[in-house]
Amino acid sequence: MVRLLVSRLLQSLVALWGVTVLIFFVTRASGDPALLLVPPQATDAEVAEVRKDLGLDESYVVQYAKFLEGAVRLDFGDSYRNRRPAMDLVKERMPATLQLAVGAFVFAIVVAVPVGVLSAVRQGGWFDRFGKAVALLGQAMPSFWLGLLLILFFSVRLKWLPTGGRDGWDSYLLPTVTLSSYLIAVLVRLIRSSMLEVLRSEYVKFARLRGLSEYSVVMKHAFKNAAIPIVTVAALLFAAFLTGAVVTETVFSWPGIGRLAVSSILARDFPVVQAIVLLSATIYITTNFLVDLAYLWIDPRIRFS
Amino acid sequence: MTTAQPVMEIKHLTKHYATGSPWSLRKSRTVHAVDDVSFQLGTGETLGIVGESGCGKTTVSRVILGLVPPTDGQILFQGSDISRLSRRQRHDYRTEVQAVFQDPYGSLNPRMRVSDIILEPRTVQRRLGRREAKQLSGELLESVGLPGSMGTRFPHEFSGGQRQRLAIARALSVNPSVMVLDEPVSALDVSIRAQVINLLMDLQQERGLSYLLIAHDLAVVAHSSHRIGVMYLGKLVELGPSRDVVTHPLHPYTQLLLSAHPVPNPNVRPTPKQTNSELPSPINPPSGCRFRTRCPLAADVCAEREPEFRELEPTHWVACHMR
Amino acid sequence: MTDVEARPNVALEIDDLTTVFRSRHGVVRAVDGVSLEVRKGEMLGVVGESGSGKSMLCLSIMRLVPGPAGRIESGRVRLGGVDLLRLTEAEMRQYRGRRIAMILQDPLMSLNPVYSIGNQINESLRIVHPGAGAKERVQKAIELLRSVRIPEPKDRLKAFPHQLSGGMRQRVCAAIALSGPPELLLADEPTTALDVTTQAEFLRLLRDLRDDLGVSIVLVTHDLGIVAQNCDRVAVMYGGRIVEEAPVRRVYSGPRHPYTALLLRSVPSLETQTLGSRLIPVDGTPPDLSQLPSGCRFAPRCPLADARCHAEYPPITEIESDHHSACWKPGEVASLLEV
Ligand SMILES: Nc1ncnc2c1ncn2[C@@H]1O[C@H](COP(=O)(O)OP(=O)(O)OP(=O)(O)O)[C@@H](O)[C@H]1O
Ligand SMILES: Nc1ncnc2c1ncn2[C@@H]1O[C@H](COP(=O)(O)OP(=O)(O)OP(=O)(O)O)[C@@H](O)[C@H]1O
Ligand SMILES: [Mg+2]
Ligand SMILES: [Mg+2]
Numbered sequence: 009m010v011r012l013l014v015s016r017l018l019q020s021l022v023a024l025w026g027v028t029v030l031i032f033f034v035t036r037a038s039g040d041p042a043l044l045l046v047p048p049q050a051t052d053a054e055v056a057e058v059r060k061d062l063g064l065d066e067s068y069v070v071q072y073a074k075f076l077e078g079a080v081r082l083d084f085g086d087s088y089r090n091r092r093p094a095m096d097l098v099k100e101r102m103p104a105t106l107q108l109a110v111g112a113f114v115f116a117i118v119v120a121v122p123v124g125v126l127s128a129v130r131q132g133g134w135f136d137r138f139g140k141a142v143a144l145l146g147q148a149m150p151s152f153w154l155g156l157l158l159i160l161f162f163s164v165r166l167k168w169l170p171t172g173g174r175d176g177w178d179s180y181l182l183p184t185v186t187l188s189s190y191l192i193a194v195l196v197r198l199i200r201s202s203m204l205e206v207l208r209s210e211y212v213k214f215a216r217l218r219g220l221s222e223y224s225v226v227m228k229h230a231f232k233n234a235a236i237p238i239v240t241v242a243a244l245l246f247a248a249f250l251t252g253a254v255v256t257e258t259v260f261s262w263p264g265i266g267r268l269a270v271s272s273i274l275a276r277d278f279p280v281v282q283a284i285v286l287l288s289a290t291i292y293i294t295t296n297f298l299v300d301l302a303y304l305w306i307d308p309r310i311r312f313s
Numbered sequence: 314m315t316t317a318q319p320v321m322e323i324k325h326l327t328k329h330y331a332t333g334s335p336w337s338l339r340k341s342r343t344v345h346a347v348d349d350v351s352f353q354l355g356t357g358e359t360l361g362i363v364g365e366s367g368c369g370k371t372t373v374s375r376v377i378l379g380l381v382p383p384t385d386g387q388i389l390f391q392g393s394d395i396s397r398l399s400r401r402q403r404h405d406y407r408t409e410v411q412a413v414f415q416d417p418y419g420s421l422n423p424r425m426r427v428s429d430i431i432l433e434p435r436t437v438q439r440r441l442g443r444r445e446a447k448q449l450s451g452e453l454l455e456s457v458g459l460p461g462s463m464g465t466r467f468p469h470e471f472s473g474g475q476r477q478r479l480a481i482a483r484a485l486s487v488n489p490s491v492m493v494l495d496e497p498v499s500a501l502d503v504s505i506r507a508q509v510i511n512l513l514m515d516l517q518q519e520r521g522l523s524y525l526l527i528a529h530d531l532a533v534v535a536h537s538s539h540r541i542g543v544m545y546l547g548k549l550v551e552l553g554p555s556r557d558v559v560t561h562p563l564h565p566y567t568q569l570l571l572s573a574h575p576v577p578n579p580n581v582r583p584t585p586k587q588t589n590s591e592l593p594s595p596i597n598p599p600s601g602c603r604f605r606t607r608c609p610l611a612a613d614v615c616a617e618r619e620p621e622f623r624e625l626e627p628t629h630w631v632a633c634h635m636r
Numbered sequence: 637m638t639d640v641e642a643r644p645n646v647a648l649e650i651d652d653l654t655t656v657f658r659s660r661h662g663v664v665r666a667v668d669g670v671s672l673e674v675r676k677g678e679m680l681g682v683v684g685e686s687g688s689g690k691s692m693l694c695l696s697i698m699r700l701v702p703g704p705a706g707r708i709e710s711g712r713v714r715l716g717g718v719d720l721l722r723l724t725e726a727e728m729r730q731y732r733g734r735r736i737a738m739i740l741q742d743p744l745m746s747l748n749p750v751y752s753i754g755n756q757i758n759e760s761l762r763i764v765h766p767g768a769g770a771k772e773r774v775q776k777a778i779e780l781l782r783s784v785r786i787p788e789p790k791d792r793l794k795a796f797p798h799q800l801s802g803g804m805r806q807r808v809c810a811a812i813a814l815s816g817p818p819e820l821l822l823a824d825e826p827t828t829a830l831d832v833t834t835q836a837e838f839l840r841l842l843r844d845l846r847d848d849l850g851v852s853i854v855l856v857t858h859d860l861g862i863v864a865q866n867c868d869r870v871a872v873m874y875g876g877r878i879v880e881e882a883p884v885r886r887v888y889s890g891p892r893h894p895y896t897a898l899l900l901r902s903v904p905s906l907e908t909q910t911l912g913s914r915l916i917p918v919d920g921t922p923p924d925l926s927q928l929p930s931g932c933r934f935a936p937r938c939p940l941a942d943a944r945c946h947a948e949y950p951p952i953t954e955i956e957s958d959h960h961s962a963c964w965k966p967g968e969v970a971s972l973l974e975v
Binding site for chain 3: 472577578
Binding site: 131132208209210211213214215216217218219220221222224228229232233306307308309312 | 698700702704729730731732733734737738740742745746747748749750751752759760763764796798799809812813
């Protein structure tokens with residue numbers, strides 16, 4: 009099993025390296041950054057000057073080596089727009105994104121697990137209908153719309169909560185609910201169907217036959233097995249939250265990574281874009297690794313193979 | 314029977330499993346699930362394997378199917394070592410050797426239509442057209458004695474015996490030459506058991522299939538196998554033609570096994586052979602002969618040396634010092 | 637709750653029990669008006685072909701018929717004078733595992749794959765021996781595994797189900813069911829994954845429980861050899877009903893229902909003259925439980941059937957003392973065995 013872990017770790021590193029190659033060449037291929045930095049009427053000599061400044065006159069191999077070396081030190085160069093290290097800009101935005109992502113994820117789990125489990129246990133009953141409605145609504149309703157509705161009601165109408173920004177605990181509520189709505193819907197649907205399947209299994213029947221309490225049958229015996237197919241989905245959606253929830257951030261003027269990414273892309277601010285892409289890739293790859301670990305922990309059939 | 318040319322040769326097969334938690338750094342103990350087992354499977358032959366629960370029968374079949382790697386030893390299929398096959402050859406091997414397991418409920422996906430289930434190994438090779446698939450599934454269903462029109466149904470609409478036929482049809486879909494049957498009839502009642510065994514024998518006649526048949530029901534094995542191999546605690550202890558093994562078993566374990574067969578007559582009570590209370594275990598197998606702790610014939614030599622597997626009578630092999 | 641006086645020598649009394657499934661093809665009557673008694677300290681064999689309702693009969697007694705498609709329609713199941721079908725779910729849970737235990741038919745899937753077997757045994761022991769401490773329970777778990785002849789039981793407690801062979805998993809389930817031990821054990825084909833010597837040991841354990849502790853046992857099996865060697869009485873099921881019920885010796889020496897006779901004939905034997913010959917199945921297909929004929933359910937496959945058999949269902953009657961059969965021609969059955 010140690011072998012398995014090591015090989016997964018190596019795979020992750022290789023994947024990460026692949027991402028750096030991809031970022032490097034894709035950004036080079038999408039146009040000459042120097043042209044963006046000089047005024048439109050600049051002469052060729054001025055352009056060449058800028059290129060030299062940025063190190064763009066050297067061969068691709070040398071450029072890549074420098075890029076990679078910088079990337080390892082988390083140095084992606086200065087932002088073209090405001091001449092500060094790109095990584096600093098990203099770091100400034102990180103706490104806001106992190107708080108929102110973790111908050112939304114925890115909220116989603118806290119809501120979705122009981123709703124999904126109870127829907128399955130009460131299959132066909134009124135609670136099940138409620139659960140199915142939650143799943144349907146959450147997936148069908150675009151989050152910008154839900155966000156706007158919430159703002160209209162709680163901020164404009166009732167004036168209980170701020171319409172946006174990030175100051176004070178009450179500014180967290182609406183963005184968290186909005187961001188988690190899709191995850192809640194997905195999880196409720198998955199947990200419900202996975203639980204239904206597990207509840208029909210022989211080992212759950214045997215657990216009931218042994219006289220175990222209903223709580224133990226459902227939460228100990230059924231839920232752990234039902235969680236197996238769900239872990240991956242939940243983790244990947246969490247990773248998506250971490251790398252920016254553009255729509256939610258925009259609706260609530262939330263100062264997170266997502267908005268930074270969009271504005272940087274629009275401005276062709278490559279150092280910042282590169283930093284964000286590499287950060288996202290790292291988050292995804294790390295998440296995948298953690299998912300593998302989670303499976304080792306949950307499923308002995310994998311642990312012992 | 315045609316044992317002339319073996320289709321499959323198992324040489325010194327050994328499989329050990331580690332026990333204990335994989336997180337801990339302490340050295341864990343080893344389960345000697347299969348230890349140095351060798352036999353051949355002839356073309357068109359049925360080789361029955363019987364033995365005590367936990368003696369390694371399923372492990373042998375899982376290694377042959379390539380589901381777990383052997384710790385040691387070789388498996389030759391048509392002369393070539395299956396651990397050295399190229400990607401292409403391995404693919405061929407996976408279609409040539411098919412499996413049917415004990416559990417007809419667990420092995421069929423409840424959400425797939427029967428026609429898709431039985432053509433699954435086939436479509437892994439190549440996508441089938443709609444018409445072609447329909448015709449093929451019809452033919453396969455009929456070859457196992459089910460109406461060809463049943464392809465549109467779901468597995469839960471079939472009885473246990475019918476499901477086991479579906480598993481057989483699925484295995485047949487790629488025209489295998491060897492079938493590994495791990496307790497294919499254990500879950501079935503006598504009548505359906507008879508139908509499935511008869512079906513397997515017919516298919517063997519028609520297609521020249523070779524079977525490795527693992528079963529607990531000695532009568533079933535005796536009726537359908539050409540040869541019988543008897544395993545005990547990871548070892549092959551006796552191997553010979555069915556009739557010989559059943560009528561004059563050479564190994565004391567085989568004798569014990571035969572005497573324990575429940576006779577369907579309440580007036581005939583088999584003399585119960587009292588077994589020793591000490592339980593031999595594959596984690597810590599007895600020295601020398603592994604059966605000695607329960608053997609009525611055991612002598613000192615049995616604890617000292619492992620008995621050699623030898624051909625005591627023509628084609629009838631046994632591993633016992635006392636013979 | 638005690639609606640009638642419990643009869644002294646009867647452990648379980650089933651009265652006119654009917655369990656149905658709603659399915660796409662109509663209503664399936666899996667158990668159809670079964671009446672049966674299990675006497676104290678006896679081993680009752682239940683045999684019958686696949687799909688005849690044996691498992692559903694047991695699950696109905698445990699009140700665990702798989703819903704929402706299946707449900708118990710009517711009847712009474714009395715244990716010590718208490719009708720189990722009228723208990724609340726919470727009351728019924730007090731019976732499960734403690735007073736009535738069941739071993740499920742599927743030996744490979746009955747244990748939860750993500751918990752060690754020690755964990756699962758311990759959990760049951762907490763229920764049946766609430767007073768025992770943790771150490772005591774481990775000791776008891778080891779004892780239980782040893783009683784079903786699992787070698788090195790202490791090591792095996794840490795094993796997960798996939799690390800055990802099929803037969804070992806089946807025996808672990810049995811050990812859990814026996815942990816009480818219960819008053820009544822419903823064993824649904826408990827030896828399908830066992831070789832004959834291990835099977836013999838296990839059946840001896842069941843006989844010992846019956847003889848020493850007076851446990852009443854219902855043994856569902858396909859193996860007529862097992863019934864002959866271990867049971868006191870036998871009930872034969874066909875198409876959701878009991879068609880014959882009698883002491884074991886009577887059934888084997890003189891069956892009074894044609895299905896029983898044909899079943900006996902299809903048992904393969906180890907006698908040398910028949911080795912290598914084809915096995916004899918009972919001809920024909922099992923009845924479709926959603927479209928039952930009005931007459932005898934076995935009539936379409938019965939060599940003795942005549943017009944009356946196809947038209948009228950033979951009720952189960954006591955044709956000799958303690959020998960019940962549902963056949964219009966019990967006297968002619970013996971002729972079927974002479975083939
Ligand atoms: N994945 C595994 N990890 C550890 N031990 C295993 C594993 N699979 C099997 N074993 C052990 O190997 C031994 C042989 O098991 P195997 O399943 O081959 O027995 P079997 O002959 O098929 O028995 P049965 O008749 O009960 O099915 C057993 O002691 C079992 O506990
Ligand atoms: N979920 C279900 N939906 C519809 N019918 C069902 C369902 N479960 C069982 N049945 C039907 O109930 C009948 C009785 O099934 P049961 O499992 O009791 O048979 P059995 O006698 O135990 O057979 P076996 O020997 O194969 O285990 C069968 O005919 C089966 O088709
Ligand atoms: Mg096995
Ligand atoms: Mg059953």
